[in-house]
Amino acid sequence: MALISNWQDLTSSRAVRELLERYGLRADKRFGQNFLVEAGYLQRIVAAVGFKPGERVYEVGPGLGTLTRALAEAGAKVTAVEMDRRLEPVHAETLAHLPVEVIWGDALEFDWRSIPPGSLFAGNLPYNIATPLITKLLLSRRFRCIVVLVQKEVALRMVAAPGTPEYGVLSLRIQHHSQARRLFDLPPGVFLPPPKVTSSLVRLEPNANPDDPELFRLIEAAFAQRRKTLSNALKAAEYPPQAVTAALVQMGLPPQIRGEALSLEQFRTLHSLLPR
Numbered sequence: 114m115a116l117i118s119n120w121q122d123l124t125s126s127r128a129v130r131e132l133l134e135r136y137g138l139r140a141d142k143r144f145g146q147n148f149l150v151e152a153g154y155l156q157r158i159v160a161a162v163g164f165k166p167g168e169r170v171y172e173v174g175p176g177l178g179t180l181t182r183a184l185a186e187a188g189a190k191v192t193a194v195e196m197d198r199r200l201e202p203v204h205a206e207t208l209a210h211l212p213v214e215v216i217w218g219d220a221l222e223f224d225w226r227s228i229p230p231g232s233l234f235a236g237n238l239p240y241n242i243a244t245p246l247i248t249k250l251l252l253s254r255r256f257r258c259i260v261v262l263v264q265k266e267v268a269l270r271m272v273a274a275p276g277t278p279e280y281g282v283l284s285l286r287i288q289h290h291s292q293a294r295r296l297f298d299l300p301p302g303v304f305l306p307p308p309k310v311t312s313s314l315v316r317l318e319p320n321a322n323p324d325d326p327e328l329f330r331l332i333e334a335a336f337a338q339r340r341k342t343l344s345n346a347l348k349a350a351e352y353p354p355q356a357v358t359a360a361l362v363q364m365g366l367p368p369q370i371r372g373e374a375l376s377l378e379q380f381r382t383l384h385s386l387l388p389r
């Protein structure tokens with residue numbers, strides 16, 4: 114049986130099945146393990162990161178090391194955070210002699226503020242941690258580019274415009290901290306095992322905006338009860354109703370407007386008009 118000697122060796126279902134079998138492993142659902150097994154998509158992900166030769170890329174969830182290896186063979190140094198320790202002996206084969214450092218642990222617990230500003234990120238993210246992880250990456254303010262493979266439904270929420278069903282707190286969080294683009298979709302069949310849903314690649318270019326907890330308290334209150342008017346939703350969260358009404362008038366917005374109709378800019382204005 115051939116050992117893994119380049120990244121293409123990891124890009125077929127058969128090779129990945131053999132590799133798992135050889136190490137007595139099964140993809141573990143609890144860790145969101147769906148391994149990417151299609152070379153063309155991997156190349157497009159590597160290209161989307163846009164690193165210079167020798168630059169470091171931070172990755173979460175290297176899994177068998179497929180994307181990790183593709184990044185390293187394309188000239189990146191990689192620091193990857195992986196939670197599933199069972200993969201350690203696999204990496205000894207798949208990532209041998211490459212400029213890759215693996216940190217074992219939960220990516221949600223990792224101190225992303227400890228890495229240099231202007232860093233790059235790439236990851237085929239486990240579905241269950243995608244949203245909190247992306248939020249943490251943005252709040253760290255350490256990245257100039259973040260490329261993530263997520264469920265299409267999450268990608269649509271990330272890039273949604275006001276007034277659409279997908280628009281919500283995540284869309285506004287992403288917009289506050291970055292410019293986001295959904296680059297392309299990946300069908301379930303390019304993963305092993307195939308997930309139930311389509312995935313999408315999203316590229317974020319973070320800006321320098323710090324967190325604004327008070328603005329996001331307002332936004333969360335506005336979306337806590339989506340079907341209510343903005344005024345009622347904010348009243349329920351104990352914002353002073355008269356001040357909200359006056360602010361809406363000043364902004365030229367109808368009293369019955371719902372939170373989902375407001376852009377980030379409008380939420381910022383509303384926030385500035387309400388008493389602290």
Ligand SMILES: C[S@@+](CC[C@H](N)C(=O)[O-])C[C@H]1O[C@@H](n2cnc3c(N)ncnc32)[C@H](O)[C@@H]1O
Pocket residue numbers: 143144145146147148149150173174175176177178179180181194195196197218219220221236237238239240242
């Ligand atoms: C969707 S797989 C991606 C594997 C590989 N990068 C690929 O593209 O084939 C997600 C990976 O994240 C790892 N993982 C799950 N939860 C994690 C966590 N909280 N912190 C770090 N890694 C995690 C899983 O063990 C798995 O290797």
